[in-house]
Amino acid sequence: MSKEALVEVKNLKTYFYTEEGVVKAVDGVDYEIYPGETLGIVGESGCGKSVTSLSIMRLVESPPGRIEAGEINFKGTDLTKLSEKEMRKIRGNDISMIFQEPMTSLNPVYTVGDQIIEAIMLHKQVNRKEARRQAIDMLQKVGIPLPEQRVDEYPHQLSGGMRQRVMIAMALSCDPQLLIADEPTTALDVTIQAQILELMNSLKESYGMAIMMITHDLGVIAEVSDRVAVMYAGKVVEYTDVDTLFDDPKHPYTWGLMNSIPKLDKDVDRLEAIPGSVPSPLNFPEGCKFNTRCPLAEGKCFDIEPPLEDTDGGHMVRCWRYEDLEEIKKRGERIYEDRGVQK
Amino acid sequence: MEWKEILTRLLKNKLSLFGLIIILFFVLVAVFAPILAQPSSEDEPYQIPRAGWQVEPQPPREGYPFGTAQGSYDIFYGMVWGTRTAFRIGVIVVGLSSLIGITIGTISAYYGGKIDEFFMRITDVFMSIPFLVAAMVLTTILGKGLDNVMIALVTFGWMSTARLMRSQVLEIKNEEFVQASIALGAKDHRIIFKHIIANCIFPVLIQAFMKMGSMVITASALSFLGVGAPQGYADWGQMITFARDWILGGQGSALKYWYTVVIPGAAIMFFSLSWNLLGDAFRDILDPKLN
Numbered sequence: 001m002s003k004e005a006l007v008e009v010k011n012l013k014t015y016f017y018t019e020e021g022v023v024k025a026v027d028g029v030d031y032e033i034y035p036g037e038t039l040g041i042v043g044e045s046g047c048g049k050s051v052t053s054l055s056i057m058r059l060v061e062s063p064p065g066r067i068e069a070g071e072i073n074f075k076g077t078d079l080t081k082l083s084e085k086e087m088r089k090i091r092g093n094d095i096s097m098i099f100q101e102p103m104t105s106l107n108p109v110y111t112v113g114d115q116i117i118e119a120i121m122l123h124k125q126v127n128r129k130e131a132r133r134q135a136i137d138m139l140q141k142v143g144i145p146l147p148e149q150r151v152d153e154y155p156h157q158l159s160g161g162m163r164q165r166v167m168i169a170m171a172l173s174c175d176p177q178l179l180i181a182d183e184p185t186t187a188l189d190v191t192i193q194a195q196i197l198e199l200m201n202s203l204k205e206s207y208g209m210a211i212m213m214i215t216h217d218l219g220v221i222a223e224v225s226d227r228v229a230v231m232y233a234g235k236v237v238e239y240t241d242v243d244t245l246f247d248d249p250k251h252p253y254t255w256g257l258m259n260s261i262p263k264l265d266k267d268v269d270r271l272e273a274i275p276g277s278v279p280s281p282l283n284f285p286e287g288c289k290f291n292t293r294c295p296l297a298e299g300k301c302f303d304i305e306p307p308l309e310d311t312d313g314g315h316m317v318r319c320w321r322y323e324d325l326e327e328i329k330k331r332g333e334r335i336y337e338d339r340g341v342q343k
Numbered sequence: 344m345e346w347k348e349i350l351t352r353l354l355k356n357k358l359s360l361f362g363l364i365i366i367l368f369f370v371l372v373a374v375f376a377p378i379l380a381q382p383s384s385e386d387e388p389y390q391i392p393r394a395g396w397q398v399e400p401q402p403p404r405e406g407y408p409f410g411t412a413q414g415s416y417d418i419f420y421g422m423v424w425g426t427r428t429a430f431r432i433g434v435i436v437v438g439l440s441s442l443i444g445i446t447i448g449t450i451s452a453y454y455g456g457k458i459d460e461f462f463m464r465i466t467d468v469f470m471s472i473p474f475l476v477a478a479m480v481l482t483t484i485l486g487k488g489l490d491n492v493m494i495a496l497v498t499f500g501w502m503s504t505a506r507l508m509r510s511q512v513l514e515i516k517n518e519e520f521v522q523a524s525i526a527l528g529a530k531d532h533r534i535i536f537k538h539i540i541a542n543c544i545f546p547v548l549i550q551a552f553m554k555m556g557s558m559v560i561t562a563s564a565l566s567f568l569g570v571g572a573p574q575g576y577a578d579w580g581q582m583i584t585f586a587r588d589w590i591l592g593g594q595g596s597a598l599k600y601w602y603t604v605v606i607p608g609a610a611i612m613f614f615s616l617s618w619n620l621l622g623d624a625f626r627d628i629l630d631p632k633l634n
Contacts, residue, residue, distance in 0.1 A: 088530065091527060092526065092528035092529075097523075104518055106520055107520040108542070118524075118537070170523075
């Protein structure tokens with residue numbers, strides 16, 4: 001892409017020093033986010049997707065966590081080198097974040113208005129009256145009915161979907177250039193999920209901001225992302241635009257994920273499942289991190305870690321055997337066995 | 344929550360209403376002390392006047408509605424002006440010790456690590472000394488007097504608040520709304536005051552109410568043991584001290600001097616009880632999570 005990247009993450013390594021050993025939660029991750037686009041980050045629990053986002057915000061709890069190496073360039077500034085004070089100016093102002101649990105992300109003892117007003121007054125030089133007017137305005141924009149009344153209500157008086165809207169209003173109150181959304185819809189029911197995603201898409205367009213969408217849900221990725229990074233065991237294993245990813249997954253892990261969700265247009269008796277689970281970050285295997293679960297793993301896979309390779313026109317894959325997988329796909333075979341998961 | 348709503352709920356609950364009425368009664372007595380019991384000298388209103396030089400207590404009579412204690416001290420006067428002393432001890436001791444406890448507990452829990460370790464070991468050291476003995480020794484070292492009693496009670500009375508506050512803050516500081524606030528760029532002091540203390544303060548407030556009563560009891564105990572208020576100072580503990588030798592009357596009339604014990608005893612009991620009732624009621628009312 002020719003555009004200048006808004007965020008450029010280079011070889012980011014975030015480790016946690018625990019009593020049992022060093023946990024390499026994020027181990028050499030690279031990606032870019034361009035202005036106005038949505039980057040989806042998808043992966044199983046424990047693959048390091050949340051830790052990458054917390055690293056960008058510099059919210060990794062330290063100790064035990066530490067950003068060990070790498071750069072996070074935000075508009076030319078390396079965020080890993082900023083002081084806590086400089087970082088506070090960026091948080092909420094240039095980069096905002098919304099969390100998974102709308103039920104606990106709001107302080108129960110203050111009205112929602114108070115909390116949005118606080119966010120506004122942290123970064124903007126406005127008086128309380130003006131901040132309140134802007135807060136009501138924001139609530140209106142995120143689709144909360146009767147914002148003049150809702151502004152004086154306490155979080156427990158609102159439903160989960162409403163609260164997530166309030167969180168979005170809070171995060172967007174200072175016009176950030178990047179919104180990090182850490183599983184924003186996981187705790188909501190499906191109809192509300194769709195509404196929130198739609199809201200985020202429309203706000204993205206009207207504000208021209210970039211979104212980093214972290215999720216384990218491929219459906220969410222398909223709905224909102226422009227480009228996708230698939231993470232496994234602290235590394236990006238596949239990185240491409242969303243259409244290519246769904247049409248032509250090249251990493252056996254991504255392929256497994258795709259085949260583990262039911263599709264309307266295909267009639268299969270059983271869904272495929274990737275066997276086993278993510279290895280403990282305390283003892284990742286030698287070579288490719290996916291070799292414990294990969295049906296294609298052989299020889300080299302157990303010795304040498306594959307690089308993230310550009311296969312064609314920006315489709316990055318971290319696998320020694322992606323070409324073999326292509327062949328298998330052409331023959332229409334499966335690589336994963338049925339694991340008894342009913343359709 | 345609106346203050347009006349808190350008040351309505353307080354008045355609805357019979358026990359808290361009872362507690363409130365007693366406290367209100369004591370407040371009125373304290374406020375109108377100069378009218379209820381006119382001091383003989385303007386400069387030393389806390390000095391209990393004496394009816395004479397008789398050693399033996401005398402029963403209630405004209406001019407001395409509660410009788411006179413040992414040394415002919417006017418019990419009624421001592422009780423009325425002692426109410427002011429009780430409030431002074433309660434408010435100052437509880438206020439200061441809670442402040443110290445909240446500060447230490449919050450800093451320990453919020454910053455954690457070595458800071459937490461440091462403050463909590465100090466707390467442990469203070470907690471390992473028996474409260475009454477420690478307060479007595481310190482008062483003796485500082486010298487007799489009510490101010491020194493208060494200093495001693497504050498010095499050894501903050502630890503339970505610190506512990507309580509620490510456990511509360513530990514719980515709250517990992518809540519997502521604290522994370523969210525950091526993610527919005529809020530500063531430490533803002534997070535501590537606005538998000539953490541506001542969510543932790545209720546149990547501490549309730550504990551403070553309970554402590555109001557117990558601190559006054561301890562202060563009385565110190566007076567009773569002879570390290571509290573100076574002789575003749577209007578203080579409930581002092582009034583009990585006067586009764587020490589007269590708890591039992593002579594042969595055949597064990598309850599002869601009942602007024603020397605029962606009146607100050609009842610005052611201390613009701614004072615302490617009412618704060619406890621109120622504390623209990625506040626626990627139910629102030630916690631927004633229970634609504």
